[in-house]
Amino acid sequence: MLRRISTYRLRLLQDPVLALGLVLLALFVWLIALPIVMILQDAFTSQPGDGAKTRAADGAMTSYYITRALASRMSGIIFFAPLWNTLVVAVSAAGMALMIGAGLAWMLVRSDLPMRGWFSVALLIPYMLPVWTFALAWVTLFKNTTQGGQPGWMQALGAETPDWLAYGMVPTIIILTLHYIPFAILIIGGALRRVDGQLEEAAQMLGARRWAILWRVTVPVMRPAVLSAGLLMFADAIGEFSVPYILGLPVQFETLSVSLFRAISTQQNGMAAVYATVVLLIGVITLGIDTWMLREVHRFATIGGKGTTSRTSPLRGARWLLFGAVALLFVVSVILPLATLILSTLMEIPGRFSPDNFTLDYWIGRSLPTVAMTSGILLAPEFWHAAWNSLRIAGMAALAAGCLGLLVGYVVARSPWRWLAVSLRGVTFLPYLVPGIAFAAAILMLFAVPRGPVPALYGTPWILLLALVADQMPFSSRVGISAMAQLGSDIEDAARMMGAGMLHRMRAIILPILNGALATAVLLSFISGIKGVSLFILLAVPSTDVLTTFSLRLVDYGYAQAANAVVLVISMLALLGSFAIHRLAGPVFAQGWGR
Numbered sequence: 001m002l003r004r005i006s007t008y009r010l011r012l013l014q015d016p017v018l019a020l021g022l023v024l025l026a027l028f029v030w031l032i033a034l035p036i037v038m039i040l041q042d043a044f045t046s047q048p049g050d051g052a053k054t055r056a057a058d059g060a061m062t063s064y065y066i067t068r069a070l071a072s073r074m075s076g077i078i079f080f081a082p083l084w085n086t087l088v089v090a091v092s093a094a095g096m097a098l099m100i101g102a103g104l105a106w107m108l109v110r111s112d113l114p115m116r117g118w119f120s121v122a123l124l125i126p127y128m129l130p131v132w133t134f135a136l137a138w139v140t141l142f143k144n145t146t147q148g149g150q151p152g153w154m155q156a157l158g159a160e161t162p163d164w165l166a167y168g169m170v171p172t173i174i175i176l177t178l179h180y181i182p183f184a185i186l187i188i189g190g191a192l193r194r195v196d197g198q199l200e201e202a203a204q205m206l207g208a209r210r211w212a213i214l215w216r217v218t219v220p221v222m223r224p225a226v227l228s229a230g231l232l233m234f235a236d237a238i239g240e241f242s243v244p245y246i247l248g249l250p251v252q253f254e255t256l257s258v259s260l261f262r263a264i265s266t267q268q269n270g271m272a273a274v275y276a277t278v279v280l281l282i283g284v285i286t287l288g289i290d291t292w293m294l295r296e297v298h299r300f301a302t303i304g305g306k307g308t309t310s311r312t313s314p315l316r317g318a319r320w321l322l323f324g325a326v327a328l329l330f331v332v333s334v335i336l337p338l339a340t341l342i343l344s345t346l347m348e349i350p351g352r353f354s355p356d357n358f359t360l361d362y363w364i365g366r367s368l369p370t371v372a373m374t375s376g377i378l379l380a381p382e383f384w385h386a387a388w389n390s391l392r393i394a395g396m397a398a399l400a401a402g403c404l405g406l407l408v409g410y411v412v413a414r415s416p417w418r419w420l421a422v423s424l425r426g427v428t429f430l431p432y433l434v435p436g437i438a439f440a441a442a443i444l445m446l447f448a449v450p451r452g453p454v455p456a457l458y459g460t461p462w463i464l465l466l467a468l469v470a471d472q473m474p475f476s477s478r479v480g481i482s483a484m485a486q487l488g489s490d491i492e493d494a495a496r497m498m499g500a501g502m503l504h505r506m507r508a509i510i511l512p513i514l515n516g517a518l519a520t521a522v523l524l525s526f527i528s529g530i531k532g533v534s535l536f537i538l539l540a541v542p543s544t545d546v547l548t549t550f551s552l553r554l555v556d557y558g559y560a561q562a563a564n565a566v567v568l569v570i571s572m573l574a575l576l577g578s579f580a581i582h583r584l585a586g587p588v589f590a591q592g593w594g595r
Contacts, residue, residue, distance in 0.1 A: 004055065021411040021420045026406070028427045031470045035442035036280070036434060042273035042445060050270060065270040069278075077261070078271070083278070083460055087257040088591060089169060089244070090237035093176035098230045100177070101184020104329075108185065109192040111315050114323045119330070120189070125457040126333045127182035128578040129571050130531035130548070132242035135177040136555070137253050137337035139246065140344045142166040147250040149558040153340075156351025169251040172243050179334045180233045187232070191225030230541070235286040239279055239435020242533040242568035246555060257534065259435040263443060273445075276438040284433045338571070345565040362561040377565045386550035393461055394529030397468035404469070409480025425481070432474035438532030443467040444538050459541050465582050471535055472525040479524070483517035527577040531570055 043065055050306040054064040069079040107113045108120045126134075142161040143152030154161050164170055182588050241257040249256055254262075256279050263272035314323055363370060365376040377383040383398060408428055412421040431439055443466070447457040457463040533548045540549040547570050554563035 007116065008371060009325060012136050017411055018417060018420070020407065021417070024408060024411060025420065026426065026471075028098060028424070029475065031466060031477065032430050032473065033427055035439070035446040035470075036430060037447050039273050039276050039280070039438070039442040042269060043277045047270045049267075056271075061140045065274045067229070069271065069274045082254045082256045082259045082275075085169065085244075085253060085255070086238060086279075088175065089172050089240075090234045091236050092173045093180060094230050096173070096177040096182035097184050100329075101181045101229070102226060103187050104326065105189035107326065109189050111313050112321065113320075113321065113326065115316060119326055120185075122334070123185060123326070124182040124578075125575070126179055128527075128535070129337075129569065130242075130574060130575055131175070131178075131179045132246055132552075133335075133341065133567050133571055134337050135171075135243045135517060135562070136567055137340040138175060139166075140169050140340050140564065141349065142171070143560075144369035148352050150560060153220050153351035156349070163251055164384070167247050167249075167251045171247050172253075175243050175247075176237055176240060179436055180237070181329075181333070183233060184229045187229035188225050192319075196367075201458055208543060232291060233284050235283050235435075238282050238286070239437050239534060241437045241537060242552070245552070257435065260437055260441060263539060264444070269445070272441055275559075276441045278432070279435050279438045283435050283438075287433050308374060334418040338568075341564040341568055345561050345568065347561070350511055350560070356583060361512075362427065362565055370557075372557060373554070373559055373562055377562055379570075382545070382550065383566065386545040386547050386566075389461065389464075389544060390530055390546040390548075390570075393464050393468065395463050395473065398522045398525035399530055400465075401469045401472040402479075402518050405473065405476025405478075405480035405521050406483070406518055407480070409484035410476040410481070412481050412483035416458075423476070428473040428477040429473050430474075436471065436532065439471060440467060440535045440538040443470070458539070459543065461544050463539050467535055467539055468525075468529050468532070471532075472528060475524050475528075476521040479489075479517055479521040492559050523577050523580055527574050530577070531574045550590040552557055 023208065026414065044063065045063055046054040046058055046060050046062045046064070048058045053057060053064040054060075056064075068435035071073060104123065108116045110121075113119070139152065141153050142165060143150075144155055144161045144163065144166045145151075145291060146163055147165065152166070152258050163331070212301045239257055240255075244255045245261070246257060256275050260272055260279065263269070291442050296377060346360065347353075348357050348359050359365070361376055364378050365375045366374075366379065368374050368376070373380055373382070405428075410423050411501070412424055415421050434442070443463065444458065447454070447463050447466070450456050457466070531548065533552065536546055536549050537552065540546055543552070547566055551563045551566040553572070556565065
């Protein structure tokens with residue numbers, strides 16, 4: 001036995017890739033896998049202060065929380081209603097985005113639509129923007145007397161908006177649909193570019209009509225990509241927090257993510273664990289189905305060794321009509337919400353367009369009549385504190401996630417130990433299976449109290465930094481793995497034969513060659529951190545406010561103009577970062593690369 005241990009230690013010393021891989025695996029098991037296991041455990045564990053309810057000692061096993069959620073007199077209100085709302089919103093938004101996005105993808109890839117090159121980038125902008133941008137624009141336009149404070153534009157113009165249109169399920173579905181349409185375009189458009197147009201040409205030569213070719217040739221071949229896009233959008237919508245939170249409060253419309261947030265806010269940790277577990281299970285099942293479907297993709301393979309051709313279908317008489325429809329979608333999904341937010345920050349009284357009503361007070365004003373914020377955001381110390389936290393935390397986390405992702409890719413590509421490569425790929429992908437609000441709850445439960453040598457981190461920037469690094473590993477690790485898979489080992493083998501150590505090879509060979517991939521991973525993580533809400537809403541406190549939580553706090557105060565101004569700053573940062581990726585990644589970004 002001692003001899004085997006000595007041999008293993010000798011291998012660790014001789015193979016630095018193995019040592020690096022084990023260190024990374026231990027880090028991600030602690031940072032990713034352990035919090036997920038803990039939140040599953042807490043759903044069946046009596047929480048401190050609940051002993052009278054659970055009739056069990058603190059930390060003892062109990063079925064109280066599961067029974068309360070599934071089989072109590074309150075189950076319909078506290079669990080099944082939010083579950084139903086979540087499923088209806090997710091299915092409706094994913095289904096509508098899939099239908100619209102598939103049609104747009106076909107027009108952008110396979111038709112002679114005017115300006116399709118410009119639209120292929122412009123229509124992706126809604127996915128670059130924070131999703132609650134649309135929610136705040138919607139409230140600005142359609143807010144009614146149900147919610148106090150300043151009126152919405154429609155109300156100011158004399159048109160009272162009904163509750164079903166102003167708040168709740170309908171606007172939530174519409175907004176998420178607009179947000180997910182670009183994602184459907186990315187996935188389906190990228191797959192369409194890889195489908196050989198010779199299949200459609202052969203069907204046309206055999207006398208098939210255009211619609212018959214579409215439904216009997218193109219659609220069956222595209223089925224895996226279409227279903228995958230739908231499942232991924234559904235899984236993301238399950239954990240969406242900001243839109244139902246902003247639009248649901250006035251009419252008591254709750255989804256599972258909002259119920260989870262309320263449970264954490266009221267210190268009902270056991271029920272929070274139940275909500276998080278259910279959201280997690282739905283996400284895992286959905287993405288598990290997607291993974292199984294990807295294994296079946298070879299049944300639909302159409303790319304051979306002879307190359308492929310792209311077939312363009314003329315739109316004929318419908319060409320300009322469809323151009324108008326696509327242009328209208330761009331106006332509704334990009335121009336209208338951004339213009340609404342911009343104008344709202346310049347209006348003292350919402351919806352009144354007279355020149356004397358326009359002001360810069362919400363940007364640079366002083367001595368405003370509001371209680372919690374008496375100056376414009378650019379003069380408010382709270383804004384700059386949140387901005388500094390956002391840039392600092394998102395920047396550090398992005399750099400760390402990018403570097404760790406490259407290291408994971410290096411170990412996966414170079415390690416002779418298959419189990420180590422498979423384990424690293426699996427554990428770094430786990431956060432993708434867990435909706436952000438549930439993963440934030442898991443991180444909170446891990447770091448809320450001291451554990452061994454690690455002190456309690458809640459209330460410090462460190463918990464936000466660690467959570468963001470863990471949350472971004474699915475993307476940064478995939479970028480690193482993909483980049484390393486394209487880099488042969490010949491150059492590195494030659495350097496090793498010349499006596500260069502692993503650190504020297506990384507610094508002199510790997511980083512210079514893969515600096516583009518590293519920059520892409522860092523930028524992706526930075527954009528996600530800047531505009532993320534679900535991960536921070538449970539973990540940030542006033543002293544660690546970031547721009548996203550600061551804007552939601554202004555929404556809670558009823559300061560719509562200030563909140564909209566903060567969201568515009570976030571949107572600008574996200575757009576700049578997204579276009580930087582587009583310049584860095586070239587046309588790949590517009591052809592389906594990314595999430």
